[in-house]
Amino acid sequence: MHALEKILAKASGRNIVKVGEIVEAEVDLAEVNDLYLQVIRSFYEMGGKNVACPERVAFVFDHYSPPPSIKAADNQRQMREFCKKMGIELLFDIGEGVCHQLLAESGLVGPGKIIIETDSHTTTLGALGAFATGVGATDLAIILLTGRLWFKVPSIVNIRIDGSMQPGTTAKDVILYILGRLKQDAAIYKAIEFTGSTVSSMPMDERFVLCNMSVEMGAKTAYIQPDKVTFDFLKDIGAKGEDFEEFTTDKDFSYAEAYDVDVSGLVPQVALPGSVDDVCCVKDTEGIPISQVLIGTCTGGRLNDIRVAAEILKGKHVAKDVRCLLVPASKKIFREALTKGYVDILTEAGVVFVTPGCGPCLGAHEGVLAPGDVCVSTSSRNFPGRMGSTEASIYIASPATAAASALCGRLTDPRNVM
Ligand SMILES: CC(C)[C@H](C(=O)O)[C@@H](O)C(=O)O
């Protein structure tokens, strides 16, 4: 069996599970974001009186944070009331950050846990050795009622990544390259495990990026086997190690599919407007003028990303007629960036900081795009209308490419400014 199958087996009280089977398993942590008031409605529609395990439930206000409309504000008001009534103490109110980053920082997510959120990018948390996936309102309401959920055991794809990365090339370039090769329908309802020497040498901030964008290939979940990097991360955030159980994959386990990726020759990549799997080298798009840059989101708003941007923009200034927004993935990250001086460097360079959270990532507020805007974004999606006008173009790239492009006012390979 694979480690992920062992996690499902243990949580469903079985010795073995098979691909395609439906099992019912205990959920260790369920999260609801501020777009999902429907979870509460469904809970009551299904006869809910009390939440089964309130200590295993979190609410996060991140998509509309602070609320840009009366409706969004009222949704959050109703969610606060529900949490109070049900004894749910894990309420991350406005300004705390994006759900996936907050749960990663909470110390509640780690090896062997089953983590469910009302968000497709929950796959991010597979980087910590958990079985983590996103669901809709009805399934999340079932967890509130019972503490459990049904799962169809996914087949498992192995993407093995080897080779040392060239300067200016990051995990975002790796996952974009993979997406460009395998395409958006490569892993529908499958689990992706990332292995290989490149992954083992990646810091946790980079591993989150690989797992985060697995869902752009349709993945049900993503996974990286826990190792020293994982346990050092958990120790640094004060997680109690005894809460976790590391499962390992049997030596004779055979993957449904396996791909080998050699990144030693990889150069910075970019997804062209309209589809996140229409990928090419940044150097082939150089010179395209831009009007906005977004550095942030649950894909590219961590301390490592802000550090890279600060290194590129230090002592320089964002190009004329370009707006560069920085949305930290959490308040903790923002405060660390403050302490390290990155905020000072970047504000001096003309970067506009936005409340930790989702910001303009899904076109809600805090920097939505006008018709004709051309934006380089470190986020994960660029379909028409994603960040505002359907007549705006969004290039998906790494924080290094985004900062280099903000500096030059056009799509720029970061190696040219490093
Ligand atoms: C929550 C939901 C509206 C959506 C998701 O599930 O991913 C959002 O976070 C996104 O990035 O499009």
Ligand code: SF4
């Ligand atoms: S930052 Fe963007 S991709 Fe991540 S959860 Fe928020 S809206 Fe979704």
